[in-house]
Amino acid sequence: MIPEAISFSIIAGVDPALGLFASFTMAVTIAIVGGRRAMISAATGAVALVIAPLNREHGLGYLIAAVILAGVLQVVLGALGVAKLMRFIPRSVMVGFVNALAILVFMTQVPEMRNVPWAVYPLIAGGLALLVFFPKVTTVIPAPLVSIVILTVVTVAAGIAVPTVGDKGALPSSLPVPGLPDVPFTVDTLTTIAPYAFAMALVGLMESLMTAKLVDDITDTPSNKTRESIGQGIANIVTGFFGGIGGCAMIGQTMINVKVSGARTRLSTFLAGAFLMVLCVVFGPVVSDIPMAALVAVMITVSFATFDWHSIAPKTLKRMPAGEITVMVITVAAVVATHNLAIGVVLGSITAMVVFAKRVAHHAEVTAVTDPDGSTVVYRVTGELFFASSNDLVGRFEYATDPKKVVIDLSAAHIWDASSVAVLDAIEAKYAQRGKTVEITGLNDPSADLHGRLTGELADSN
Numbered sequence: 001m002i003p004e005a006i007s008f009s010i011i012a013g014v015d016p017a018l019g020l021f022a023s024f025t026m027a028v029t030i031a032i033v034g035g036r037r038a039m040i041s042a043a044t045g046a047v048a049l050v051i052a053p054l055n056r057e058h059g060l061g062y063l064i065a066a067v068i069l070a071g072v073l074q075v076v077l078g079a080l081g082v083a084k085l086m087r088f089i090p091r092s093v094m095v096g097f098v099n100a101l102a103i104l105v106f107m108t109q110v111p112e113m114r115n116v117p118w119a120v121y122p123l124i125a126g127g128l129a130l131l132v133f134f135p136k137v138t139t140v141i142p143a144p145l146v147s148i149v150i151l152t153v154v155t156v157a158a159g160i161a162v163p164t165v166g167d168k169g170a171l172p173s174s175l176p177v178p179g180l181p182d183v184p185f186t187v188d189t190l191t192t193i194a195p196y197a198f199a200m201a202l203v204g205l206m207e208s209l210m211t212a213k214l215v216d217d218i219t220d221t222p223s224n225k226t227r228e229s230i231g232q233g234i235a236n237i238v239t240g241f242f243g244g245i246g247g248c249a250m251i252g253q254t255m256i257n258v259k260v261s262g263a264r265t266r267l268s269t270f271l272a273g274a275f276l277m278v279l280c281v282v283f284g285p286v287v288s289d290i291p292m293a294a295l296v297a298v299m300i301t302v303s304f305a306t307f308d309w310h311s312i313a314p315k316t317l318k319r320m321p322a323g324e325i326t327v328m329v330i331t332v333a334a335v336v337a338t339h340n341l342a343i344g345v346v347l348g349s350i351t352a353m354v355v356f357a358k359r360v361a362h363h364a365e366v367t368a369v370t371d372p373d374g375s376t377v378v379y380r381v382t383g384e385l386f387f388a389s390s391n392d393l394v395g396r397f398e399y400a401t402d403p404k405k406v407v408i409d410l411s412a413a414h415i416w417d418a419s420s421v422a423v424l425d426a427i428e429a430k431y432a433q434r435g436k437t438v439e440i441t442g443l444n445d446p447s448a449d450l451h452g453r454l455t456g457e458l459a460d461s462n
Contacts, residue, residue, distance in 0.1 A: 027273025127297025
């Protein structure tokens with residue numbers, strides 16, 4: 001968490017201490033008020049990217065004010081039930097989100113392996129070996145901790161000159177103190193920070209709820225998404241008053257906590273934040289000596305463990321519908337291209353909706369049966385009627401040659417929207433122009449209610 005918090009502070013254009021304070025207050029607060037046990041919240045890159053322009057243009061005071069307002073908005077959105085929208089995110093988007101996350105985690109480590117002393121590479125290899133093989137010896141002590149300690153001792157004892165945590169920035173020497181943001185409390189300030197705060201609130205909630213769902217699946221335990229949404233808001237409000245840059249759930253650190261270390265309780269989240277501050281304030285010089293190679297090895301392991309390798313296996317791809325694969329690829333591509341998980345999830349979800357609408361639209365069928373005496377024709381409509389499937393329904397009837405009485409049987413169909421009611425009205429109107437009557441039968445209760453409310457009301461009165 002320490003080097004990442006420092007890096008995110010640099011992205012936001014603030015002192016590294018503010019990112020570290022945010023990681024401390026976010027983790028400690030969410031451990032108490034959050035809805036997903038063992039999930040870690042701290043300063044994140046997505047949030048830093050959103051609020052960086054505000055800091056550049058208006059200064060630190062406005063950034064802190066935006067963090068507090070974002071927290072308030074998250075509490076409001078959480079109370080309004082925004083977490084329920086998670087059920088509209090399909091599995092293919094979730095898989096794409098996870099895979100994109102793994103790729104981003106790996107990509108963030110690549111700069112740490114470029115233009116560095118040659119000794120970095122054997123250290124990373126040694127760290128990876130420890131992370132893979134140490135758990136086979138014992139799982140009592142987390143392998144990442146063992147790897148970090150051993151590599152630090154080796155580099156310090158042997159005097160190996162490699163990049164360290166201390167090279168990223170100075171660690172704070174005291175605890176944060178609460179205070180108000182240094183901004184004028186006016187409508188002008190509110191209008192300036194509001195767009196950034198709203199964007200931060202949405203990005204933070206989306207990342208946190210997606211991460212919570214991922215942890216639910218990994219641990220096979222449920223979580224309270226509404227409480228998590230409100231908890232994220234409270235944590236950001238607290239963080240803002242303590243001068244931090246805000247944040248949300250951290251997928252990388254959460255995966256280390258849950259998947260690698262096997263943590264399952266709120267205590268693990270609390271200690272992640274508490275130990276971070278203890279390490280900075282009390283053991284700052286020691287932490288500064290940790291080689292970045294040790295942390296790179298841990299994060300590479302996390303990226304490989306996070307990636308859903310089953311999703312790209314040839315067997316899986318052969319069985320998976322093309323639309324599902326397309327949605328997953330678009331989600332991954334959007335996230336990797338923009339480095340913004342929210343954009344990827346939104347684009348993936350929209351694509352999934354289009355694919356679903358296209359697939360369901362083909363399921364609307366019309367079959368006609370004429371009575372033996374030739375006085376009545378019955379059209380049986382089967383499938384889901386909505387804007388994509390009902391628009392070509394008008395052309396499926398023989399207006400000129402049909403008998404005087406036409407029955408449209410909808411017992412095997414369902415009307416979902418006003419477009420379908422308007423199409424049925426248009427069909428009736430075409431028959432009426434030829435002096436023929438139409439009877440609609442078999443409507444289920446919801447369809448009958450919608451049809452009854454809208455029929456005859458959708459045509460242009462002019």
